[in-house]
């Protein structure tokens with residue numbers, strides 16, 4: 001090994017051709033966060049990079065740093081897990097793309113990890129564990145576009161602040177409906193959506209905006225099963241029915257007590273037990289809807305890849 005090279009665990013979030021033979025790759029790396037690297041000769045190399053710089057691949061990466069920029073030189077990559085199912089099944093691919101887009105939107109190069117890598121790995125690994133009747137995935141003739149909008153590209157991360165709440169136009173989901181053979185008893189569509197909801201509740205905490213589900217934002221009374229609640233995206237938490245009546249309900253989304261309890265439980269669960277929590281039916285729909293609005297509010301942009309999953313009516 002070169003004395004100046006370093007090794008790190010990394011997940012591929014983006015890969016773009018650069019010139020005739022190189023590729024620019026965006027990784028999320030354990031310990032150091034998002035990082036961009038150039039893989040010289042990657043388009044020609046049959047040894048060093050073939051089938052490794054694919055989206056969502058988990059790698060052991062060897063790289064050297066540049067003195068002039070944050071762009072590192074990728075020396076070698078060892079495939080740890082290809083998460084192949086995520087690229088072979090349309091619904092899993094679409095869901096993994098949500099995780100990818102959220103991560104690219106909320107992180108900047110070399111900002112650090114602080115548990116984000118583990119969350120990213122949990123999301124992709126749990127989705128990849130959804131076992132499918134692959135032969136039945138015939139509704140789609142081609143893979144959905146990688147970048148549904150240009151703002152999903154790396155480097156487009158906005159500074160996080162608190163803009164006004166903006167609604168999301170409705171659209172029917174384009175997610176196939178297959179049965180799961182894996183650890184979940186839910187149909188794949190619901191199971192994947194459940195993972196997306198659980199990922200997001202942890203994701204917001206990871207970026208420093210943990211939703212307050214423990215007490216009313218306005219009167220500070222602890223959550224009670226005897227009260228009705230809504231979710232205020234601007235305030236980042238629940239508002240009890242009494243405060244909504246007294247102070248108005250603008251921008252407060254209805255949220256059932258059962259959903260609040262599951263989401264609050266998810267906030268406190270370690271990652272290795274998170275998959276045990278299951279939202280379903282209207283609870284899952286309202287959870288995804290509020291998480292989508294909250295993310296839109298925080299990130300100041302729409303997460304394009306979430307639309308098929310969140311606009312359920």
Ligand SMILES: [Zn+2]
Pocket residue numbers: 216217218219220221239240241242243244
């Ligand atoms: Zn209150």
